[in-house]
Every structure is written in C-alpha cells, then in structure tokens.
Amino acid sequence: SPTLLWFRKDLRLADNSALAAAIELGAPIVPVFIWAPEEAGAWAPGAASKWWLHQALKGLREELRAQGGELILREGTSLAELRDIIKTTGATRVLWNRRYESSLRELDAQVKRALREDGLQVESFNSSLLNEPHTAATGSGQPYKVYTPYWKKVKDRPLPPLALPDLPAMRFPESFPWSTPLESLNLLPAIPWYRGFETHWLPTEAAARGRLDQFLSAAVEDYATGRDRPDCDGTSCLSPYLHWGQIGPRQVMAALADRTDLAGAGASVYAKEIYWREFAYNVLYHFPHTPDQALRAEYDSFPWESDDAVLKAWQMGQTGYPIVDAGMRQLWQTGWMHNRVRMIVSSFLVKHLLHDWRAGAKWFWDTLVDADLASNTLGWQWSGGCGADAAPYFRVFNPILQGQKFDPEGAYVKRYLPELRKMPAKYMHVPWEAPDSILEYAGVEIGKNYPAPIIDHKVGRARALAALEQFKSA
Numbered sequence: 001s002p003t004l005l006w007f008r009k010d011l012r013l014a015d016n017s018a019l020a021a022a023i024e025l026g027a028p029i030v031p032v033f034i035w036a037p038e039e040a041g042a043w044a045p046g047a048a049s050k051w052w053l054h055q056a057l058k059g060l061r062e063e064l065r066a067q068g069g070e071l072i073l074r075e076g077t078s079l080a081e082l083r084d085i086i087k088t089t090g091a092t093r094v095l096w097n098r099r100y101e102s103s104l105r106e107l108d109a110q111v112k113r114a115l116r117e118d119g120l121q122v123e124s125f126n127s128s129l130l131n132e133p134h135t136a137a138t139g140s141g142q143p144y145k146v147y148t149p150y151w152k153k154v155k156d157r158p159l160p161p162l163a164l165p166d167l168p169a170m171r172f173p174e175s176f177p178w179s180t181p182l183e184s185l186n187l188l189p190a191i192p193w194y195r196g197f198e199t200h201w202l203p204t205e206a207a208a209r210g211r212l213d214q215f216l217s218a219a220v221e222d223y224a225t226g227r228d229r230p231d232c233d234g235t236s237c238l239s240p241y242l243h244w245g246q247i248g249p250r251q252v253m254a255a256l257a258d259r260t261d262l263a264g265a266g267a268s269v270y271a272k273e274i275y276w277r278e279f280a281y282n283v284l285y286h287f288p289h290t291p292d293q294a295l296r297a298e299y300d301s302f303p304w305e306s307d308d309a310v311l312k313a314w315q316m317g318q319t320g321y322p323i324v325d326a327g328m329r330q331l332w333q334t335g336w337m338h339n340r341v342r343m344i345v346s347s348f349l350v351k352h353l354l355h356d357w358r359a360g361a362k363w364f365w366d367t368l369v370d371a372d373l374a375s376n377t378l379g380w381q382w383s384g385g386c387g388a389d390a391a392p393y394f395r396v397f398n399p400i401l402q403g404q405k406f407d408p409e410g411a412y413v414k415r416y417l418p419e420l421r422k423m424p425a426k427y428m429h430v431p432w433e434a435p436d437s438i439l440e441y442a443g444v445e446i447g448k449n450y451p452a453p454i455i456d457h458k459v460g461r462a463r464a465l466a467a468l469e470q471f472k473s474a
C-alpha cells in the first residue's frame, strides 16, 4: 500500500528526512501539498511568499514528474484532504517533516492523532533544523534567550548526517488521485507587480544548490566583512530557499565542511548565521506568543505613535534618508532586503518614527519572499529592543553614518533610487546638504523629486530617547 508524503515547508527531494523514510519503506509514494492558509491563523503566507510558493510548487512538481511521479495539490482543510487522498489511494502511512510555528504545531498534533485513530501509521521527522528547539536548554533547564550561550551549547554537536546523500529512484503508484491545478490555488496576485521578482529569483531546488555553490566559490572568503556591505553581493541570498525548505541547513553545513581549503573567518562567521536561524526557531518554539507580543512583555505598553502617512512613507521608501529608502524599495522590487539594511530600516521605523515594531513586522511579512515567523519576529524584536538578545532601545542607528559606512560610494542607493543616480558620493547619504549647483547637476529637487528628511536625525533620536524615559518611568 502507498505511503503518503505530505510536503509543507520542505519543498525539496534531496536531504528530505520524510522522503528518505518513505523511500526506505519501498512502497509507492504519493506526494501531496495542501494549501490551507487559514490554518496558519494571522500568519498565513503574505503576498510575496505566495509568489515564491507558486514557483516552488511548480519546480517540485517538475522534479517529481521527471522521476515519473506527480505532486498532488489540494486546497482546504489538511485533515479532510489527507483523508480523501488516503481513501482514494489506499495509503496506510503518512509521513511529514515537522513545523515549529505554534498554530501549525497544534494542527499537526491533531492531524497525527486523528489519522492514528483512523488506523494509519503516521511519522514526523526533522528536516529543517540542525538542532530542534527542544534539544537545547540552559543548565537550569530553561530555554535560551541569549544567542551566544545557545550557540556555545550547540556548536560542537556533531552535524546531523544528510538524510539521503544521493537520491535513489522513487517508486510511485500507477495512478494518482485528482489534483487541483496550481493556478487555481490563486497564489499569484491578479496584478502582476511581482515582475521584478522574476529577474532576481529562480525559486527551485536546483537554483538553491546553485546559489550555495556560487556563494562557496566566491563571497564566503570575505563574508566576515562583505556581509555588511549591501553594495556588494556578499551574502548567500539563501533565506527564501531555507524558509521553504528548498535547501536545508544540513546541506549548507555539509557543503561548508567540505571546503577545508577556506582560509580566514568567512566560513565560521557564515556558520554562525545559520545558528542565528536555529536560535530564532528556538525562541519561537519556546515563546510562541512572540510574533504578536514582545518577549519582554513590559514593552507592549511602549508609547508608540501611529500615523498612516508616516508608515506609508516608510513602506514606499519616501523618508528622505537614502539608505532607508533604497532598502524599502529593494524590498518592494525584489522581495528581499540585505540584512544590514533590514537593521537600519527597522531601527528607523521603531526609533526615528516611533512606530510599533509589529507594524514593520507585518509589512515585511507581506513583502519578503523569505518572510519567516521565527527570523522576522526575532529581527523586529531585536530592533525594537524588546526581544531575545535584543539591541537596547537607547542604541539608535544613525541612518546617515550607516549609509556612509556600509555604502560608501552610494552604489546601493543608486541601484534603487534612480532619482539620486547622478548624486556625487559625498552627498549621497545627505542629499539635502548638497549645494544648489550639485543638486542642479544631479537633477535632484529636494521636496519635489526626492523627499526632504521625514524627521531630522537628531530630533528623531531625542524623541525616541524621551519616549524610552517616559516608558521607563510609567
């Protein structure tokens, strides 16, 4: 009898634990994906993620078809759809890889219970983390809230082996149950605003491995410093692939370990970033309320301001601070933003503009192709000064100095702000200070074709610190 393989956030064939187990069983495999956004509650995939998912499902289906298989797509309630497929195929086993978001964890536990009661054999596996969150606790048995001790605890553990170093042939049934057409899942928006994404990304498993190889053959050497430069291609851009499981951290770490020839700190600094992802999952798992509430609960009463016009200016990259605006437009155009710039724009929103970190997290959720509940929550609470191992709120990034330090020639700004393309590097991060002759040469009219700063840096900083004082004394 067939084995039903339920794909979720593990859209790959290589190093897929549940698939490896299914292959080992030797029975025909029925691969299934169920689109059930309401099961993720308020955190159903956003618009950019849905675009990615559409492409990733298409890619996975092609991979399976190339092997003589199929990907059965369904929409609805997971349990009902699984039961329907089980009934049609006569499957007696259901396998999947685990998820860690609380609503999905609860759902998976219910589905597991219900199917077992139906008499099925159900098993789940780890395929998306090096160390699952329940495997690391402090000396007093508490979950870690600080990265470095967490990392020290897990860094020397032997790396988990790949589930399947080489993918053997899979067996499939002679006929498959009906499948919803991919287009009917309506993952693509009616208005094709995602055209820019198409020139940046190829959301397939093969492309993920290609990106990893490319990164390991070039940028990793200089990653220790290069990772902070948004004007260079210094990072791996693997985050959306890792989120959707088109590549797994075991594969990344194994490929890194193979590069024994690498000199310098690049490879070890990169490995530490993979452990930041693990840490984010650790925090989300142990503190499942954090996507909606600060880990440091007292920050939920911070005196945030709320101004739709201000929020909109930030979202659209119209704040008048070039590094902030370039970041927000990179996000809009490509569905991704460089990490250094994510730190700058998030700090700007919660400090200079005094807006709640949750407003920023929601916008990122809808616009990032790598939107990930664990990493996004950790990142936003880090900037908001209210999360695990967070930057203290009183540390206010200066968007001018950050721009000058990490985009010294203004190449990153020029890429995303065509209106500043002719601005000399000296004034790139302070265009409002440029003399009239330079503005005229560059074709920039502050307040007309590029905004004046939405708030003066010093005023914004002072206002943020005053709000912090007010909050502390309340």
Ligand code: FAD
Binding pocket: 227, 235, 236, 237, 238, 239, 240, 242, 243, 273, 274, 276, 277, 278, 280, 337, 338, 339, 340, 342, 343, 346, 364, 368, 370, 371, 372, 373, 375, 376, 377, 378, 379, 380, 383
């Ligand atoms: P690389 O530098 O090549 O790093 C490799 C991998 O390590 C990444 O793909 C990612 O999986 C992991 N990683 C690196 N930095 C971090 C980090 N700080 N936290 C957790 N994992 C990390 N990352 C997401 O994947 N999804 C998000 O929704 C997300 N939201 C963020 C929001 C804010 C406000 C901030 C400050 C950071 C956020 N990050 C998020 C973390 C980080 O910015 C991205 O993981 C990184 O920019 C992805 O680019 P890359 O793959 O080139 O990273």
